[in-house]
Amino acid sequence: MRNPSDPRALPGADPHTGNRLVDPVTGYDTTGHDWGGIRELNTPFPRIAVIALLLTFLYSVITWILLPAWPTGNDYTRGLLGLDQGRMARDGYQAVDATRQGWLAGFSDPDFAALASDDLLMAQAMPAAARLFADNCAACHGDAGAGGPGFPALNDADWLWGGAPETVAETIALGINATDNSRFAEMAAFDWLEPAERQALVDHVVALPQGTAATDSPGAVLFADNCAACHGDGGTGGLMTGAPSLADGAVIYGQDAAAVRTTLRHGRRGVMPGWSGRLSGTEINLLALYVATLPEAAP
């Protein structure tokens, strides 16, 4: 019976001398295994690997002692620091809130004229309002408030419901055509008109902003009978009921013949969500004042 620690008993060893194949490059012998030509060196365990493993284990043990770590049935080890991630998150938000409270509190009072004339307060608040606008409004209205097809521009002087900050704040809070409490406006579908009549109306509406619309054409008569109640005499708008002026350059859906024909045929019922559930009253006031500054910033 051979001693198992006898080198001659190891795999791949010479049965007489106990020597094993030595790799000429590293000077280590091999383990004696051979798999289709693959051998392995009998390199001693590198000490640095053991030290590294111990260090990372030490880091883990310290972490386990300080932080919540191991489950114990229905509970877990709380850790010496007593940290709770929910409380830490709340504290963090409160700390950020605290840095804002100084100036933000002023905007809970909707005295817009006083707020807008307080230059110091506005200088502190408008960068924050710009972030709010970019994060909540810009997706539809554009990052400079210039609007786009289907979404009205906010940086001009043309308003559907009114551009005073009080009115804008109400529009933001309630939305348009979103819920029962929203502002409501609908462009009816004039699909019951004869195609020839619709075409006459189209020609009239397309000509309105150019100032070339005749006042006694069949289109003008149709317009006075069917459209002026909302869009105003001569399509000048300004009634602040959600119906746009058709005589200025501002358009929502387009004022070329094809767009007007589509609008007449199918009607329009644009939606803006109400934000009162997602933004605080203070934030809405902030946004209303910001929107009022957009026309000045427009090129």
Next chain:
Amino acid sequence: MHPSLTNAERQIGLGLAVGLALLGLAMAAMARDGAMAVHGAIALALGLGLVFRLGGALYDAAPAGPDRAARYDDAPTRFGITMTLAWAMIGMGAGIWVAALLYWPEGTPPWPATSFGRLRPVHTTGIIFGFGGNALIATSFWVLQRTARARLADAISPWVVLIGYNLFCTWAVTGYLMGSTQSKEYAEAEWYADLWLVVVWVIYFALYLRTLARRAEPHIYVANWYYMAFILVVAMLHIVNNIALPVSLAGAKSYTVWAGVQDAMIQWWYGHNAVAFFLTAGFLGMLYYFLPVRSGRPIWSYRLSILSFWGIVFFYIWVGSHHLHYTALPYWVQTLGMTFSVMLLVPSWASAGNAIATLNGAWGRVRDDATLRFMFVAAVFYGLSTFEGSFLAIRPVNSLSHYTDWTVGHVHSGTLGWVAMIIFGAIYTIVPQLAGREAMAWPKAVEWHFWLAVLGTLVYVIAMWNAGITQGLMWRTYDANGALSYSFLQSVQAMAPYYLLRTIGGLMFLTGAAICALNCRATLRAATARDLRNDRPLAAQPAE
């Protein structure tokens, strides 16, 4: 396929093909929704194709009987490599396309099937399961036979595994295009595809064990430990994460049995160990075989391989919770995930170090041989991305990196730099041997592929590091008045140059992979009748 099968095996194969066609027919006939009907039709078409292929060859000349048992069964490996390269084109192509869409979202065509949300899992599944999975299965057959000095335990199972696995991948990817998904990242395939994969996987594991049991070598080589860990743990992860109740047996839709934060934890236990056991363990097996074979050097330290293997297998299973830092997951689970991730660094670096030290004495070859250089770069990127992984798992670091493109960069430094590089190294080693040639048909093209792959990876990863850190900082910077300094939109706009660079880097990588695919095709077409496989003679085998 059929030339490697005996006449009796062709008859069994024909029976299995008829069974698959009937299954497909039943699925297509019963299905109440489009996805399942299309998948039934795919299975039916595949089954019928196999019926004609095997039925037509039923009475053709059988391979020389006694000679066959004395050789390794490499026909499945050859098919697996073909599928690896085909999926590389699909998966990387989809990746480039969605990367371009991020830079140029207006370019999205107006069909649901081409939207980002449906194409993104086509990219991830195509790469991880199609490209990576086929490479793992194909090389595992090659490595297993040579390190065990035994022919695969039977001739039909490897074909069932490879064809069945590719059917799973096809079902998964076509399902996403039709909007059929479980909405679990990297486990999007629906319930019947998951069940099918379980069957395939059990056959795969049984084949592995049966072949290993016939080995002529007294010890089991390290590569086989890794391949077995890959097969066994992936089966466990796949089954647990995919337990779901179908709404109807005639429909694709199902709902997972897990709920709330438990669902999230199970998903990321799965998700991270898909990285660990699919994208790491199996590929370490590949590295442990092809690196010493190609460099002609012994593995530097047997003892270090043991530490690496058990360290990786033990620590990895714990770390999934680091994907859920600062969420509803209890703090203590996050702490455990973080600490085990840090301890995991040591066995990971032990593997990378062992691989690089193995090249001592063969650096001249690394310089001259692009194939060996692929493997060297793979080991370096393995070390880099495992360090990065442990670092990103530390909670405060994660608060900066999470939800940013840094994560994307980290994943791609692992998948492009490590996984794909070692696959290409293995392919360039195997393909000439399959073709009976000394070298690839176009040796210069291997150099081109190497440099395109390295540059593409670096451009991609560096762009994403910059993108991710920029995003993370923009999202958390407050001005003196306590307001956020940047809107989310600004952080999106700031990404434009990085997304463009990422697309270019990916395109370079895809170009290299396409060169590889063409080179392999040219090499296999120029095959000689010589057998240059430098194999030890097979040990005497019992009759099959």
